[in-house]
Amino acid sequence: MFKFFRSLHNWLGLILVVQITLWFLSGLIMSILPIEQVRGEHLRQFVSTQWQQASVSPQQVLQQHGAKASLSLSQQLSWQNDQLTATPAYLVNEATKVYRYSAVSGELLPELAEPEIRTLALAQYQGDGELLAAQLLQQLPQEVGHLPAPLWQIQFADSNNSRFYLDPATGAVMRVRTDNWRWFDFFWMLHIMDYQDRSNFNNPLLITFSASALLFTLSGMVLLWRRFRPRRSKKAALTIND
Incomplete structure:
Protein backbone atom coordinates (compact mmCIF):
# COMPACT_ATOMS: atom_id res chain seq x y z
CA MET A 1 0.00 0.00 0.00
CA PHE A 2 2.77 2.45 0.91
CA LYS A 3 4.42 1.72 -2.43
CA PHE A 4 1.24 2.84 -4.17
CA PHE A 5 1.07 6.07 -2.15
CA ARG A 6 4.73 6.79 -2.88
CA SER A 7 4.18 6.32 -6.61
CA LEU A 8 0.99 8.42 -6.54
CA HIS A 9 2.72 11.20 -4.62
CA ASN A 10 5.70 11.30 -6.99
CA TRP A 11 3.62 11.40 -10.17
CA LEU A 12 1.23 14.02 -8.81
CA GLY A 13 4.21 16.11 -7.75
CA LEU A 14 5.63 16.01 -11.26
CA ILE A 15 2.28 16.98 -12.79
CA LEU A 16 1.35 19.69 -10.29
CA VAL A 17 4.68 21.35 -9.55
CA VAL A 18 4.19 24.20 -12.06
CA GLN A 19 0.59 24.98 -11.12
CA ILE A 20 1.24 24.77 -7.38
CA THR A 21 4.11 27.22 -7.83
CA LEU A 22 1.79 29.52 -9.80
CA TRP A 23 -0.85 29.29 -7.06
CA PHE A 24 1.62 30.36 -4.39
CA LEU A 25 3.17 33.06 -6.60
CA SER A 26 -0.14 34.53 -7.73
CA GLY A 27 -1.55 34.45 -4.20
CA LEU A 28 1.54 36.26 -2.91
CA ILE A 29 1.40 38.96 -5.61
CA MET A 30 -2.34 39.55 -5.13
CA SER A 31 -1.91 39.87 -1.36
CA ILE A 32 0.92 42.40 -1.82
CA LEU A 33 -0.98 44.69 -4.21
CA PRO A 34 -3.25 47.07 -2.21
CA ILE A 35 -6.80 46.40 -3.37
CA GLU A 36 -7.70 50.12 -3.27
CA GLN A 37 -4.92 50.87 -5.77
CA VAL A 38 -5.88 47.86 -7.87
CA ARG A 39 -9.39 49.29 -8.17
CA GLY A 40 -8.01 52.76 -8.86
CA GLU A 41 -9.90 54.31 -5.95
CA HIS A 42 -6.98 56.67 -5.28
CA LEU A 43 -7.34 58.11 -8.79
CA ARG A 44 -11.02 59.04 -8.79
CA GLN A 45 -13.15 61.47 -6.88
CA PHE A 46 -16.29 60.07 -5.30
CA VAL A 47 -19.34 62.33 -5.10
CA SER A 48 -22.17 61.65 -2.68
CA THR A 49 -25.68 61.51 -4.09
CA GLN A 50 -28.53 63.24 -2.28
CA TRP A 51 -31.16 60.53 -2.57
CA GLN A 52 -33.70 62.63 -0.72
CA GLN A 53 -34.06 64.47 -4.04
CA ALA A 54 -35.54 61.35 -5.66
CA SER A 55 -39.25 61.74 -6.34
CA VAL A 56 -39.70 58.69 -8.57
CA SER A 57 -39.63 55.21 -7.04
CA PRO A 58 -37.90 52.20 -8.61
CA GLN A 59 -41.29 50.49 -8.94
CA GLN A 60 -42.58 53.32 -11.12
CA VAL A 61 -39.59 52.93 -13.44
CA LEU A 62 -39.76 49.15 -13.59
CA GLN A 63 -43.44 49.29 -14.58
CA GLN A 64 -42.24 50.46 -17.99
CA HIS A 65 -40.24 47.26 -18.52
CA GLY A 66 -40.69 43.52 -18.51
CA ALA A 67 -40.64 41.19 -15.54
CA LYS A 68 -37.03 40.19 -16.17
CA ALA A 69 -35.70 43.75 -16.03
CA SER A 70 -33.35 44.58 -13.14
CA LEU A 71 -32.72 47.98 -11.57
CA SER A 72 -29.63 49.42 -9.89
CA LEU A 73 -28.92 52.77 -8.28
CA SER A 74 -26.57 55.24 -9.91
CA GLN A 75 -25.91 58.97 -10.13
CA GLN A 76 -26.14 61.61 -12.81
CA LEU A 77 -23.13 63.90 -12.70
CA SER A 78 -22.86 67.51 -13.77
CA TRP A 79 -20.21 70.22 -13.66
CA GLN A 80 -21.63 73.53 -12.52
CA ASN A 81 -19.91 76.58 -11.06
CA ASP A 82 -16.59 74.72 -11.01
CA GLN A 83 -18.11 72.05 -8.82
CA LEU A 84 -18.98 68.39 -9.41
CA THR A 85 -22.50 67.52 -8.31
CA ALA A 86 -24.52 64.30 -8.42
CA THR A 87 -28.26 63.69 -8.60
CA PRO A 88 -29.89 60.26 -8.18
CA ALA A 89 -30.42 58.06 -11.21
CA TYR A 90 -31.59 54.54 -12.01
CA LEU A 91 -30.04 52.04 -14.39
CA VAL A 92 -32.40 49.41 -15.79
CA ASN A 93 -30.98 46.31 -17.49
CA GLU A 94 -33.32 44.53 -19.86
CA ALA A 95 -32.39 42.11 -22.64
CA THR A 96 -28.73 43.18 -22.78
CA LYS A 97 -29.74 46.84 -23.06
CA VAL A 98 -29.34 49.54 -20.40
CA TYR A 99 -31.84 52.34 -19.82
CA ARG A 100 -30.90 55.37 -17.71
CA TYR A 101 -33.56 57.31 -15.83
CA SER A 102 -33.48 60.40 -13.69
CA ALA A 103 -34.74 59.52 -10.21
CA VAL A 104 -35.87 63.14 -9.87
CA SER A 105 -38.02 63.48 -12.98
CA GLY A 106 -38.38 59.86 -14.13
CA GLU A 107 -37.33 60.82 -17.65
CA LEU A 108 -34.88 58.91 -19.81
CA LEU A 109 -31.46 60.50 -19.73
CA PRO A 110 -30.01 61.50 -23.12
CA GLU A 111 -26.43 60.58 -23.99
CA LEU A 112 -23.86 63.25 -23.23
CA ALA A 113 -21.71 64.87 -25.89
CA GLU A 114 -17.96 64.28 -25.95
CA PRO A 115 -17.03 67.72 -24.48
CA GLU A 116 -19.31 67.03 -21.49
CA ILE A 117 -17.80 63.55 -21.04
CA ARG A 118 -14.27 65.00 -21.11
CA THR A 119 -15.20 67.63 -18.54
CA LEU A 120 -16.76 65.07 -16.19
CA ALA A 121 -13.85 62.66 -16.62
CA LEU A 122 -11.34 65.36 -15.68
CA ALA A 123 -13.50 66.43 -12.75
CA GLN A 124 -13.48 62.88 -11.37
CA TYR A 125 -9.78 62.25 -12.08
CA GLN A 126 -7.36 62.84 -9.20
CA GLY A 127 -4.14 61.74 -10.89
CA ASP A 128 -1.32 63.86 -12.25
CA GLY A 129 -1.65 63.06 -15.96
CA GLU A 130 -3.32 64.75 -18.88
CA LEU A 131 -6.32 63.48 -20.77
CA LEU A 132 -4.99 61.72 -23.86
CA ALA A 133 -8.07 60.48 -25.69
CA ALA A 134 -11.79 59.91 -25.37
CA GLN A 135 -13.58 57.23 -27.35
CA LEU A 136 -17.13 55.89 -27.29
CA LEU A 137 -16.80 52.10 -27.46
CA GLN A 138 -19.52 49.89 -28.85
CA GLN A 139 -17.38 46.77 -28.33
CA LEU A 140 -15.67 46.73 -24.95
CA PRO A 141 -12.15 45.41 -24.22
CA GLN A 142 -11.68 42.40 -21.98
CA GLU A 143 -10.86 44.51 -18.93
CA VAL A 144 -14.49 45.72 -18.83
CA GLY A 145 -16.05 43.05 -21.01
CA HIS A 146 -18.65 42.12 -18.37
CA LEU A 147 -20.19 45.62 -18.48
CA PRO A 148 -22.91 46.60 -20.96
CA ALA A 149 -21.87 48.65 -23.99
CA PRO A 150 -21.55 51.40 -24.97
CA LEU A 151 -19.10 53.10 -22.62
CA TRP A 152 -16.78 56.06 -22.96
CA GLN A 153 -13.11 55.11 -22.58
CA ILE A 154 -10.97 57.98 -21.28
CA GLN A 155 -7.20 57.51 -21.44
CA PHE A 156 -4.86 59.49 -19.19
CA ALA A 157 -1.11 60.03 -19.65
CA ASP A 158 0.11 59.01 -16.21
CA SER A 159 2.47 56.41 -14.74
CA ASN A 160 -0.49 54.06 -14.09
CA ASN A 161 -1.61 54.02 -17.75
CA SER A 162 -5.04 54.84 -16.33
CA ARG A 163 -8.30 54.41 -18.19
CA PHE A 164 -11.67 55.59 -16.96
CA TYR A 165 -14.86 54.02 -18.31
CA LEU A 166 -17.82 56.40 -18.10
CA ASP A 167 -21.53 55.82 -18.56
CA PRO A 168 -22.55 57.71 -21.72
CA ALA A 169 -25.74 59.15 -20.18
CA THR A 170 -24.87 59.80 -16.53
CA GLY A 171 -21.16 60.61 -16.88
CA ALA A 172 -20.42 58.42 -13.84
CA VAL A 173 -17.21 56.40 -13.74
CA MET A 174 -18.19 52.76 -14.01
CA ARG A 175 -14.67 51.31 -13.73
CA VAL A 176 -11.06 52.43 -13.39
CA ARG A 177 -8.36 50.31 -14.96
CA THR A 178 -4.64 50.73 -14.33
CA ASP A 179 -1.46 48.70 -14.78
CA ASN A 180 -1.83 47.53 -11.18
CA TRP A 181 -5.27 46.18 -12.03
CA ARG A 182 -3.94 44.50 -15.19
CA TRP A 183 -1.16 42.76 -13.23
CA PHE A 184 -3.70 41.69 -10.61
CA ASP A 185 -6.04 40.40 -13.33
CA PHE A 186 -3.18 38.43 -14.94
CA PHE A 187 -2.26 36.70 -11.68
CA PHE A 209 -6.08 20.38 -10.37
CA SER A 210 -7.43 21.26 -6.91
CA ALA A 211 -8.60 17.69 -6.36
CA SER A 212 -5.22 16.40 -7.57
CA ALA A 213 -3.42 18.78 -5.21
CA LEU A 214 -5.55 17.46 -2.35
CA LEU A 215 -4.57 13.88 -3.25
CA PHE A 216 -0.94 15.00 -3.43
CA THR A 217 -1.19 16.45 0.09
CA LEU A 218 -3.00 13.43 1.55
CA SER A 219 -0.55 10.95 0.02
CA GLY A 220 2.32 13.02 1.43
CA MET A 221 0.75 12.88 4.89
CA VAL A 222 0.48 9.08 4.67
CA LEU A 223 4.15 8.82 3.69
CA LEU A 224 5.16 11.17 6.51
CA TRP A 225 3.20 9.11 9.02
CA ARG A 226 4.97 5.95 7.83
CA ARG A 227 8.35 7.63 8.11
CA PHE A 228 7.90 9.20 11.55
CA ARG A 229 5.47 6.83 13.27
CA PRO A 230 6.64 5.54 16.66
CA ARG A 231 8.46 2.23 16.41
CA ARG A 232 8.83 -0.37 19.12
CA SER A 233 12.38 -1.10 20.10
CA LYS A 234 13.75 -4.62 19.65
CA LYS A 235 14.24 -4.90 23.42
CA ALA A 236 10.57 -4.10 24.06
CA ALA A 237 9.51 -6.59 21.38
CA LEU A 238 11.62 -9.35 22.94
CA THR A 239 10.15 -8.59 26.38
CA ILE A 240 6.62 -8.91 24.99
CA ASN A 241 7.48 -12.19 23.27
CA ASP A 242 8.95 -13.59 26.52
Missing part, protein backbone atom coordinates in the same frame (compact mmCIF):
# COMPACT_ATOMS: atom_id res chain seq x y z
CA TRP A 188 -5.95 36.16 -10.90
CA MET A 189 -6.21 34.36 -14.24
CA LEU A 190 -3.29 32.10 -13.26
CA HIS A 191 -4.80 31.52 -9.84
CA ILE A 192 -8.27 30.41 -10.98
CA MET A 193 -6.99 28.83 -14.22
CA ASP A 194 -9.63 30.53 -16.39
CA TYR A 195 -7.50 31.64 -19.33
CA GLN A 196 -10.36 32.99 -21.43
CA ASP A 197 -12.87 35.03 -19.42
CA ARG A 198 -10.81 35.23 -16.20
CA SER A 199 -14.00 35.08 -14.15
CA ASN A 200 -15.11 31.42 -13.87
CA PHE A 201 -14.01 30.18 -10.47
CA ASN A 202 -15.77 26.85 -11.02
CA ASN A 203 -14.12 25.76 -14.24
CA PRO A 204 -13.31 22.04 -14.66
CA LEU A 205 -9.57 22.64 -14.98
CA LEU A 206 -9.36 24.32 -11.57
CA ILE A 207 -11.52 21.63 -9.96
CA THR A 208 -9.37 18.84 -11.45
